[in-house]
Amino acid sequence: MKVSIVLNGNLEKLNLNQTDYIIAVDGGANLLFKNNIFPNTIIGDLDSIDNKKLNFFKKNGVEILKFPQEKDETDCELAIKYAISKNASEIEILNFYGERLDMVLALFGLMKKYNVKIIAKTEKVDIGILRETYEMETKKGEMWSFIALCKARLSLSGFKYEFNGYMEFNNPIGISNITISNKIKIEVFEGEVIYFRWKINPL
Template sequence: MKAFVFLNGRYLWKDHPKIEKNALIIAVDGGANYLFRLGIVPDIFVGDGDSVQKEVLDGLSKKGVSIFLYPEDKDEIDAELAIKKALEFGANEIIIHGWRGERLDMMLALISIMSKQNNVKIIAKDHELEMGVVCDELVLESKAGEKWSILPVCGNAKCVTLSGFKYEINCVDMPCEKPFGISNIAKKNRVKISVKEGKVVYFRWIIEPS
């Protein structure tokens, strides 16, 4: 089962989510405001309630949405709680929306949280950028000419292989202090990223960044 998680980040008018039938929809705090504007009722609400509008939360309660409210003083960020809840409900793939914004610290924390999950595919995306963590091997959709960056995360990555790119490598170590994977170019409609030890995070620029 896929889970679609909507965080309290930046949403543009182009960010109309394509939610598959029978997927689990999770609104995370202020992400519920965005879904409300689109007329989408989530299955679950998760958060500490500091950014969701009161009328939206009241409306979700009246519609029978499962609401999980947490105290503001906690060790986990709301995104981590949402991912845990998605896994509890049986998700084996998680798509995160609304993950970008002014809080660079929150985005770095999200990457760390995503890197903890080895048995589930987690992708953060919007209309211009997709991000994910690779801990073994992934074959990913792409378009020729797209800009990609691949970086080690949570430590050095060993024996990294990149296929389908302009700059391909075969079992090369990626140390954290040498980020040579910036600004690669996809050459095919599918690319492959693999790592034997450690993890890497990829950034797929669907729209060329300025």
């Protein structure tokens, strides 16, 4: 099951692709309301959602899960845990980018923590964690970046800069690689790596 988690970022417009379940994290419900999209669940401490919008969703049968402001998990982590409890096999994180860079970095930590496919998506880039072997179709000329969360050993095939060796967080040699084939292969033998797959090449 694919679960979409909508955070409280800076987007004004949201295009949801095919999904099975939608979780709004606190103020993420404001964006869904603006785009006439009904979530299945709203979760968080509810300090960012407009009360009128919250009451509207509540009256229309949306599940509301309220948590205290002082807690050990972020609202995003609560949403991920809830998605896993719903047997999610894939989780996409949307509207995650705003002024809180600390929250973005925390999201990368959550991707590492939970052993389920989690992809953070914008219109320009997909971000996820690599742990094993992946073969996938691509377009020539796509930009990819790889950042090791710790010391990681991996190989890259189908890229302009093929690689077979170790990457470390303090030596970012995996930035700005380019696909030269319609099919790539990524093998992670040790450790974990964050990937950035740019759908629109950044400047």
